Amino acid sequence: MNIKKSYDIFRAFNFLVFCVLMLLMASCRKDEFMPVPEGEIVPSEEATANLKEVLSATSYTLFKAAWARSTMEAKLKTYGERTKFTLFVPTDAAFLADGMTLEKINTTSPEVLDELLMYHTIASGVNPRDLVARLDNTIEKSILPNPALRTKPISPFNSGGSDPYFYRQYLKVEQGHLYINGKDAGNVQPISAKNGILWPVNRLLHKPTKTMLQALQDDGRFGIYLDVMQRCSDLYFEITEYNLERPWTPGLVVDETQGPPYVNIVFSSLLAPTDAAFHTAGFADADAVMEFNKKRGLPYVDWDLGEVVGMFASDYLLTLHRWSDLIYPKSANYSFGGRANSTCFYSNDLNNDLLGNYMLRDGQYDGTLPVMTMPLEFGKTANGAVTIKAKGSTHTPATIIDGDINTLMGPIHAVDHLIPTADFKF
CATH class of the missing domain: 2.30.180.10 (FAS1 domain)
Structure with a gap:
């Protein structure tokens, strides 16, 4: 009798488990074919036409x-x-x-x-x-x-x-x-x-045809930015007595020194300051920015240490426009600056929920260089335009006035203000 009772209980339990499993399977199937919030579509598994x-x-x-x-x-x-x-x-x-x-x-x-x-x-x-x-x-x-x-x-x-x-x-x-x-x-x-x-x-899609640098040059709104970046690169080479270059175009151009099967293009994005952004910050032209650099003190070579000391003041003005690339420290041999994660962000990626703690660089493999997380804070205007500033900054946020200018590398976002580091003083 006890054995039969146990058997009956066991059989009832199995039946209960079976029912629960069937309910779970049914709910999975229901969820699998639930309509998307945007409207109902027929799942491809149920479609009858090609x-x-x-x-x-x-x-x-x-x-x-x-x-x-x-x-x-x-x-x-x-x-x-x-x-x-x-x-x-x-x-x-x-x-x-x-x-x-x-x-x-x-x-x-x-x-x-x-x-x-x-x-x-x-x-x-x-x-x-x-x-x-x-x-x-x-x-x-x-x-x-x-x-x-x-x-x-x-x-x-x-x-x-x-x-x-x-x-x-x-x-x-x-x-x-x-x-x-x-x-x-x-x-x-x-x-x-x-x-x-x-x-x-609702629109025809067009493949990008220009590199980031070509797009910046052809646009006409970014002349001061391009001039400052080139002149700082040239001056750096001069300061180091032509021993050490600081190129600024990698990532903006196709690497002509490499061809298939080697990597010659990298996906990224750029927060490009317009000439008007420089004017708003008090710089009439590239000459004014370079004069500002001289007044703040130029980098110099410590020949005893065999390294360059200091940076241009404009580096702290412009580094965040390319996700801190200008001020991220280098290793002793000026290379291996930590593995960089993708910075190819379209305007609808630029929000704190997604990027607030995003890791830009994972640091040096031996721990000698820091991990770099997203230094920027994002917001929106009343009209829905994306705003950007350094975390903790009291400077006026930059607003994207023309976003998602597509290039072979990714998007350029034109902004109306400079994005200095949080502690930068004009």
Whole structure:
């Protein structure tokens, strides 16, 4: 009797466990297919049409015309049947706003259309809910390569090698809107297919064509900044009797000394001070900044120690515009300044929740150089513009007046004030 009773209890317990497991599985399935806050989409697992069929059923006639004239079908087939794709599909209004009429599309070569459409294509099925859940942008590679460029590898197992350069798309969903490379691309609902997702966007996406330095030079608003950086570099070389250079363009240009298979381009971002920012700080031109440096005292060489002592005053004015690179200490041989983490931040990354404790550099491997965490504090104006200042600073925050100027390396954000270190005195 006791044995039978125990058996009955055991069987009841198993049944209870089974019920609980079934409820958990059901809740997982429900959660898996819950609609994203931006609206309901059919999961790709439930979709019955492929991307070609889904595209054919849409009203995006200009994209379909460009697709038909291109060789994209053949290109996608090279990835294999199991590959899923994300297509960013500009609306007809987006094509027309960019001057891409049906007549122009029909007279554009397939090669040019291929490049345009490859930049709009990602070789993975992006999940919209993943973009909602993340604080930061999700980095996706388009299928458009640049054979002349090589980047640092993403995989930790290839730390000594390099990766081919594919033009990137930084994606985020906020309040129902898709943001691509920091800029609003609309709130049109994506459509799932068996082999990916079709996501309508309200603007044509253009691949970046310039390095950061080229973009700064061509813009016309950053002349004082460029002049000061170059003149400080030249003066440093002169002060060291032409023994030690302090180049300032690495990261802003393609490293022409390196080519495939070596890394020759690095992703980053720049808080670029406009000429007006210098004027607001009391500097009429680059000459005024260099005169300020002389009054504050120039760096000099201690020949007994064999090292340079001191820095330019302008270094403390401008270092935070490039995430403290100018004042981060070097090791004894002026190299190995600690491993740098990515500073490729689009404007919708610039917030304290994401970057407040972000580690910029992990310090020297032997502990002789400090770990550097984010020295900046971010905010917003009443109009939603991003503001930036040094943590603990009483100086007027800089405001991004023109953000997400895309380059081969990442974004430039034009700011209206200088961002000096917290203890800087004008």
